Amino acid sequence: MPSSDSNHIEKSFAKDFLSLKAIFEFVGKFSVSNKLNDSQVFSIKFAIEEVFTNMVKYNPGNTHVTISLNREGKKLKVGFVDAEEKPFDITKKEDVNPSLSIEKRRPGGLGIFLIKKLMDDVEYAHDGKYSRIILTKLVE
């Protein structure tokens, strides 16, 4: 069941790229009530899409991902819970080298690299059954 108050909102989304529209509306509602600026909203939507689409592409085993948004003073925390037996720690993913020439650059890894640029902290935990990711954005 979705839960919400002005500082906390949580909802499960089907693992499908088509869920992005509903996810962006979910973020939009929270952003208005928390008076986030356009730049903050862009960064949060971008980071959520990158994590969510990774879960859709690389862990298709279960059907839903739970996303939460939580305002704790100057920190905006975005949480993801995904049932996943085999951990994939995005904080350990080696950064792409964005300075390579077009001939040497390869697709892949750019999304996680950009999450680290747009957000202030990325945490990952795995308890044997669930992957939990928390992205933090300083919003004041």
Place this chain on the structure above:
Amino acid sequence: MFELTITEDGQIHLSGRLDASQAESAKKEFDKVTLSAVVNFKDLDYISSAGLGILFAAQKRLKDAGQGLKLINMNQHIRDVFRYARFDLIFEIE
């Protein structure tokens, strides 16, 4: 909603949101581009790495053929993402 249209002067005009749910249709359109072109971002509100990947693949294919894309009128948020990704080294951005 994402739309790609070709204007009368040959510019590729992007509008809306280029996210992962729109990437397949966007890729089909960019695959049709075979010559140098200007891509106008004026009405594009948002792009994710899925969209960046499509533009990168198109630019790489075009560069191999001696052609290229020039990107114009990005909003500041998209411009920042391109800068973080160092796509300013890959595209002419105005």
